[in-house]
Amino acid sequence: MRIDKESSSKMPLLAAMLQYKHEDVYPLHTPGHKGGRGMQRLLRQELGAGAQLDVSLMSELDDIHEPVSCIKEAQRLAAVTYGSDACFWAVNGTTQAIQAMLMTALRPGEKVLLPRNAHRSVAGGLILGDIEAVYIQPEYNCEFGIQTQVTAAAVAQALENDRTIRAVLLTSPNYYGIAAPIEEIAAICHQRGVVLLVDEAHGPHLGFSSLLPPSALQGGADACAQSTHKLLGAMTQCSMLHVQGARLDLQRAADVMSLLTTTSPNYLLMASLDAARCQVQQHGKEMAEAALQAAVKLRNLCWRQPGLKVLEEKDCGGFVLDKTKVTVNVSALGYTGVEAGDLLRQAGVAVELVDTHNVLFLITYADNTEDYDAALERIESVFTAMRENKRPRRQQPSVQVPPVAQSGMGLRQVFNSGTTDVKLEDAAGFICGEQISFYPPGIPVLLPGEIITQAIIDYCRYMKALGLPVSGPADSSLQRIRVVKK
Ligand SMILES: Cc1ncc(COP(=O)(O)O)c(C=O)c1O
DSSP: OOOHHHHHHHSHHHHHHHHHHTTTTTOOOSSSSTTTSSSSHHHHHHHHGGGOOOOOOOGGGGTTSSHHHHHHHHHHHHHHHHHSSSEEEEEHHHHHHHHHHHHOOTTOOEEEETTTTHHHHHHHHHHTOOOOOEEEOOEEETTTTHHHHHHOHHHHHHHHOTEEEEEEEEEOOOTTEOOHHHHHHHHHHEEEEEEEEETTTTTTTTTTTTTSSSOOTTTSSEEEEEEEHHHSSSOOOOOEEEEESSSOHHHHHHHHHHHHHHHSSSSHHHHHHHHHHHHHHHHHHHHHHHHHHHHHHHHHHHHHHHOOOEGGGTTTTTEOOOOTEEEOOOOGTOOHHHHHHHHHHHHHHOOEEOOOEEEEEEOOOGGGSHHHHHHHHHHHHHHHHHHHHHOOOOOOOOOOOOOOBBBBBBBBHHHSSOOEEEEEEGOOTSBBBBBEEETTOOOBOOTTTOOOOOHHHHHHHHHHTTTTEEEESSSSOOOOOEEOOO
């Protein structure tokens, strides 16, 4: 097969890999399975021709650590597609891109403002970079039991309260598709010389259609980390870090990304980033619209079932919603989201997330198939059965989460300290060694490094007595809690 010039200019890395395959060179080099020849039979059968494309680092295939040819060009095309100044591929997911973003923007001891419910990869970035966190609470929607977003006013206030904060990191859109007011927050940050970083794990598809919230880069963020694998066509683990403007040092970003990247990155994964970028560059608008159309079918189906409540933009407290995420609140039927998720799974439908009230369906451009329509029929049957077997609605407690606990130690110090466990009732005054959240509301009541108070212990005991699921502690019964050794 000859690789035509057109596709090579559109997907430079994939084209170089296909060219290499076409040349039929005998591989006296890694990987040890030698183009699939030695691969375990079942795996080889399943991977098919893909096994031959699991190639190794060699000059014609460029090097992600110092790209000079096809990877350089492919990353440049990704930057052009998204309108950034530079794009760096992350083969260890958005986890890597977020950690690199934090370590590019901040030096040890500097402070970043974070929503209290930031993804755990952020904590990893703080540990690696020895960065200090200052937390703000996102807004909360009681009916759905979910956090919406942080307001621009809350960010402005936090920056006013602590003028040593150097960066703000937002999670936008969040898991439920609710986007932060990035443009407004970017203006507030930049007025004060503060850098705006966005965990856009759930937003690689934004920016291609005005029917979706604007992307972080369009809103003026200095950097964003996107999970290309979550909503576009890249393989699991494949993400991108984008940087724009002059506030961040591109060489520093390249150095940190290199530090956090294996010296043996998988070329199939990188080729999938190249191809996914090409696809979204050419068809981003149609892909966004296809996803929205598929989501509308599911929304309509849910609205036809009395008792179900679908999250719409009007429920988002003034924030914009990515409507490809369909959050369905089943609590009025007397079921938890976990129970509904189990029933759906039994009917052959697996969902993205379940929580106390809701089932979250993640819809993409790939859901414009007959299979999807068949899945909708199964979803409808499950919801109909739930409605016909309606139970009394469970009362949800409305308890005020205690104020953010005071920090007693940085995350890196906790990570490197010895921890032990003590009885929850004896824990006042200790520094917490783990994260504790209850669902709802899912907002951490304690994070590692925070000082445990009697009010927090009382809250935890009350939530436990209500039987609400706890997330984070090693002892899930929360009889004992991990603390830093005194
Ligand atoms: C908001 C958010 N940020 C970051 C990540 C990490 O992304 P990845 O799994 O690509 O490392 C996730 C993953 O679920 C996420 O939901």
